[in-house]
Amino acid sequence: MTVPRVGEVNARARPIAPARRWWRARPSDAMIRVASVLVVLGIWELFGPLLNPIILRPPSQIVRAFADLIANGELGVAMVQSMRVFGAGLAIALAAGITLGIVSGRSRVIYNVLDPWISALYSVPSVALVPLIAVAFQYSGDAPRVATVVLFAIFPILINTQQGVRNVDPGLLEVARAFNTSERRLWGDVIVPAAMPFILAGIRLAIGRALIGMIIAEFLVGLAGLGYLIIVYQNTFRIDKMFVPVIVVAAFGIALMGLVQFVESRVAPWTRREQ
Amino acid sequence: MNRIVVEGATKRFGSGALTVFDGLELAIHDSETLCILGPSGCGKTTLLRCMHGLAHLDGGRIVIDDLEVRAPRRNVAMVFQHFGLMPWKRVSENVAYGVELAGLERQTIDQRVLRYTEMVGLTGFERSYPYQLSGGMQQRAGLARALALEPDILLMDEPFGSLDAQTREILQDELLRILQTPGVRGGGAPSTVVFITHSIEEAIALGDRIVVLTARPARVRDTILVDIPRPRTVASVVAHPRFVELRDHCWRLLRERLVA
Ligand SMILES: Nc1ncnc2c1ncn2[C@@H]1O[C@H](COP(=O)(O)OP(=O)(O)OP(=O)(O)O)[C@@H](O)[C@H]1O
Ligand SMILES: [Mg+2]
Numbered sequence: 001m002t003v004p005r006v007g008e009v010n011a012r013a014r015p016i017a018p019a020r021r022w023w024r025a026r027p028s029d030a031m032i033r034v035a036s037v038l039v040v041l042g043i044w045e046l047f048g049p050l051l052n053p054i055i056l057r058p059p060s061q062i063v064r065a066f067a068d069l070i071a072n073g074e075l076g077v078a079m080v081q082s083m084r085v086f087g088a089g090l091a092i093a094l095a096a097g098i099t100l101g102i103v104s105g106r107s108r109v110i111y112n113v114l115d116p117w118i119s120a121l122y123s124v125p126s127v128a129l130v131p132l133i134a135v136a137f138q139y140s141g142d143a144p145r146v147a148t149v150v151l152f153a154i155f156p157i158l159i160n161t162q163q164g165v166r167n168v169d170p171g172l173l174e175v176a177r178a179f180n181t182s183e184r185r186l187w188g189d190v191i192v193p194a195a196m197p198f199i200l201a202g203i204r205l206a207i208g209r210a211l212i213g214m215i216i217a218e219f220l221v222g223l224a225g226l227g228y229l230i231i232v233y234q235n236t237f238r239i240d241k242m243f244v245p246v247i248v249v250a251a252f253g254i255a256l257m258g259l260v261q262f263v264e265s266r267v268a269p270w271t272r273r274e275q
Numbered sequence: 276m277n278r279i280v281v282e283g284a285t286k287r288f289g290s291g292a293l294t295v296f297d298g299l300e301l302a303i304h305d306s307e308t309l310c311i312l313g314p315s316g317c318g319k320t321t322l323l324r325c326m327h328g329l330a331h332l333d334g335g336r337i338v339i340d341d342l343e344v345r346a347p348r349r350n351v352a353m354v355f356q357h358f359g360l361m362p363w364k365r366v367s368e369n370v371a372y373g374v375e376l377a378g379l380e381r382q383t384i385d386q387r388v389l390r391y392t393e394m395v396g397l398t399g400f401e402r403s404y405p406y407q408l409s410g411g412m413q414q415r416a417g418l419a420r421a422l423a424l425e426p427d428i429l430l431m432d433e434p435f436g437s438l439d440a441q442t443r444e445i446l447q448d449e450l451l452r453i454l455q456t457p458g459v460r461g462g463g464a465p466s467t468v469v470f471i472t473h474s475i476e477e478a479i480a481l482g483d484r485i486v487v488l489t490a491r492p493a494r495v496r497d498t499i500l501v502d503i504p505r506p507r508t509v510a511s512v513v514a515h516p517r518f519v520e521l522r523d524h525c526w527r528l529l530r531e532r533l534v535a
Contacts, residue, residue, distance in 0.1 A: 175359035177329055179373045179424075180347050189372070193363040270362045270404045 057240040062247075065240040074229065075244060082214060082225035085142050089149025090210045097154045097206065098199060101161025106191070111162070122155045126209075127216055134221045145217035145225070152213025156205035164198025165191055197271050200264045207256050211249060278340065278428065278467045279303040279326060285334030286321055295321050296493040298335065301486060308454065308468040310478035312525060313488030319471045320356075322493070323432050326469065327353055339428065349377055352421035356433040358413045360405040360420075367392065367401040370419045377424060391419040394453055411442035415449075422453070429468045436473060447480055447509050455506045475525040479503070480512045485521075487528045496528050 027035075041059050048056030069075035104111040121129075130148050137144035168191055176190050192199075218227025226245035233242035264271075281301035287294050295318035303309045313319050324330040326337055328346040337344045339351065347353075352373065360369045367388050374384045392398055395415040405413050414434055421429060435443045454468065472478050478485045479501055487496040503515045512518055 171355070171357050171359055172361065174324075174329060175355060175361075178327060178347050178353045178355075178359075179376050180349065181376055185376065189361065189364075193361070196363070268363070270406060 054237065055239055057243070061240040062243045065238070066244050066247075069229075069241060069244050075248070078224070078226050078229045078245060079248065081142075082218065082227070085145040085149060085217070085222075085225060086210060086214045088142070089146045089213065090153055090206065092146065093150045093153035093206055093210065094157055094203065096150070097157035097202070098161050101158045101199075101202075102165055102187075102191070102195070104158075105162040105165025105195070118155065118158065121151075122159070126152050126213065130216060130220050139221060142222070142224075144221045145214070148217035148221065149210050149213040152216075153206040153210035156209060157199070157202035160198045160202025160205070161195060164195025164202075167198070168194040193268075196268050200260070200268065204257065204260050204264075207260065208253065211253050211256075215249065276305045277302045278305045279469070280338045281322075281326075281335070282338065283335030284322070284325065284332050284337060286318065286325060286330070287333050294492045296491075299493060299495070301495060303467060303469055304484075306466040307483040308470060308481055310470045310472055310482030310485045311488060312472060312475065312478050312485055312529065313493060314490050314529065315473070317488050317490050317493045319488065319493075320432050323353070323430050323469065323471055327351060327430055349424070350427040352424045352426035352429055354414075354417050354421045354429065354431040354434045356436050358405070358410075358417045360413055360416055362405055364404075365401065366397055366403050366405070366408070366416050369405070369416050370397075370423055373420050373424045387423040387425070388419075391423040394422065394456075395419040396449065409442070410438050411446060414438065414446065418450070418453075427466055431468065431470045433471050433473065435477070443477075444509050447477060450481065451507055451509070475522050475529070476513070478525065479518060479521050480507065480509050485525065487525060496531075499524060 044056065045058045045060060049058055066075075100114065104114045126148075129151060133147045133151065134144050137147060172190055172194065173186075176186050181189060214225070215227040215230075218225040219231055222228065226249055229245040230242055233239070279302070281299055284299040284301075285294075285297050299322070311319055311322070321330060325332055326339070326344060328344045328348070339348070361372065364372065370392055371384055371388045374387050379387070388401075392401055395418050397412065397415050397419060400408065400412065405416065408416065418434070435446050438446065468481075470478075470481055472481075482501050485499040485501060487499070488494065489496045499521065501517075501521060503512055503517055503521075
């Protein structure tokens with residue numbers, strides 16, 4: 001696949017300019033992105049405090065707050081608490097969501113048993129159910145926060161898996177039958193791989209929602225984690241420190257998305273038609 | 276000797292609203308290639324699915340080797356019009372699919388994959404995914420997957436129907452060559468072939484006999500003996516003096532139905 005496609009050739013074909021001035025040089029995408037961040041941070045650093053010294057703490061102060069929170073261990077403790085809840089909640093949501101999605105995608109009866117509940121729970125904004133979870137788990141330990149993460153994350157993965165399984169090409173199911181595929185091999189050979197792009201997209205959505213669920217649970221339910229740090233520093237007006245967990249959560253979300261994209265490209269190479 | 280016998284087969288869809296065929300009678304002899312020609316929508320695919328036990332009759336029965344067909348059998352293999360390759364399996368894995376399910380030993384499976392990938396001319400593409408292959412190559416893989424089972428009976432549903440004319444002719448020649456290879460035809464598998472097609476030329480080139488079906492509900496309009504000797508190639512068949520007569524005969528049978 002080393003032959004360039006037509007579009008690529010055109011995109012790369014540049015006029016051969018004898019001496020290119022720097023302002024005419026075409027900057028790469030990455031350069032534009034880095035420049036954008038640097039310029040905004042610079043403006044923020046110089047002019048932010050003039051506009052609103054309490055809220056717009058300059059980036060240099062946030063960096064110092066970062067160092068402080070790492071040094072005194074607060075950030076580390078909060079991260080461990082958050083990750084524990086996030087990891088457990090996401091794992092449960094994925095395991096349960098994929099399993100329920102597959103069985104309800106294959107069995108009409110199970111689909112009809114589950115669908116009213118899924119529709120009802122999914123149409124209520126998940127946040128509205130968090131106080132109920134808090135009471136049900138008596139505000140104790142990680143459990144209510146894990147449950148909140150599960151509540152936020154399970155529906156996209158469940159519904160996506162279900163749709164993936166229901167949309168398996170009937171032609172391929174017939175091929176499988178024509179070659180005497182057992183029910184067990186049918187799952188592994190046909191149904192799960194066919195649903196895989198849907199499942200992976202569901203995982204990506206679930207991760208995003210699990211992060212939201214984690215922060216909301218920490219706001220509303222537990223006295224722990226990065227979300228709780230945000231609330232604490234909000235209440236004490238330490239806005240510079242408040243930015244620290246926000247940035248950590250953002251970085252974590254971006255890293256996870258990158259990981260999922262990497263896994264997607266590995267797990268389902270046949271979906272990469274264009275490359 | 277009859278290999279496949281269709282006795283008074285009746286098939287309806289839509290709780291009886293659509294009668295695809297009603298009391299259809301057909302016999303496929305041992306070691307012959309029978310081509311089934313019929314207008315679009317007359318029920319050819321449905322008939323083949325019933326022969327393989329993928330769909331069930333509403334009346335009558337289909338008997339293969341003296342046993343009524345109820346489910347797909349190990350000694351019968353099918354090639355699909357839509358190729359039916361698993362997009363997530365490489366060519367070698369797709370070719371291995373049927374034999375793996377047949378529960379053969381790993382070593383035998385590997386030998387078969389090697390042998391039939393080569394036979395259909397896909398050597399060098401074992402590690403490709405279907406999307407990386409042209410339509411013709413995909414159907415070669417579909418053919419290899421069926422042949423790898425070393426079946427006694429090969430059921431082919433318009434296997435070259437979606438290919439361009441040139442690719443189609445190349446694959447017709449390859450199929451003729453494969454079926455005429457000693458040790459494949461007669462000396463084991465697959466000896467008996469049921470080949471569904473829209474194309475009169477294809478039916479004459481490949482078939483020992485041609486069954487022409489009428490529009491729905493499908494009946495056998497006529498059975499034609501293709502008295503052109505083997506070994507054949509598409510070119511040799513077209514050049515044969517009988518070819519034009521046979522083609523015109525088939526044309527008349529199909530057109531009669533259109534006019535009537
Ligand atoms: N599973 C099904 N449910 C309902 N109707 C069906 C089903 N399968 C086929 N039919 C109908 O039965 C008739 C025969 O279909 P079939 O696919 O067997 O025709 P065909 O001769 O193979 O046509 P073609 O030459 O276009 O492939 C068509 O009218 C089709 O709509
Ligand atoms: Mg058909």
